[in-house]
Amino acid sequence: MAKITYIEHNGTRHEVEVSNGMTVMEGARDNNIPGIEADCGGACACSTCHVYVDPIWVDKLPAKEDMEEDMLDFAWQPDPERSRLTCQLRVTDALDGLVVQMPEKQI
Numbered sequence: 001m002a003k004i005t006y007i008e009h010n011g012t013r014h015e016v017e018v019s020n021g022m023t024v025m026e027g028a029r030d031n032n033i034p035g036i037e038a039d040c041g042g043a044c045a046c047s048t049c050h051v052y053v054d055p056i057w058v059d060k061l062p063a064k065e066d067m068e069e070d071m072l073d074f075a076w077q078p079d080p081e082r083s084r085l086t087c088q089l090r091v092t093d094a095l096d097g098l099v100v101q102m103p104e105k106q107i
């Protein structure tokens with residue numbers, strides 16, 4: 001279980017508990033948090049689950065696979081350091097306290 005804070009582009013914060021084994025995308029979807037669309041349902045085939053990870057978390061997360069790296073090229077204003085696809089981030093206790101920020105829009 002991890003407490004994850006999702007911050008909408010307008011600054012609205014959502015702090016929720018997400019079970020281990022789920023993805024950060026599923027945590028947003030199941031809690032009706034706007035700003036993560038996840039059009040492909042988590043198949044790493046769209047980039048509409050893009051977020052900016054809080055800078056202190058960048059090095060604590062598992063490294064990106066090539067597929068995630070490639071799909072991020074299609075995201076809205078990706079940041080080389082902070083951008084991640086939330087469907088590729090699986091929740092464990094190690095993610096407790098994670099903070100992510102949604103982009104202005106998803107494309």
Ligand code: FES
Nearest residue numbers: 042044046047087
């Ligand atoms: S939900 Fe489509 S890439 Fe993450």
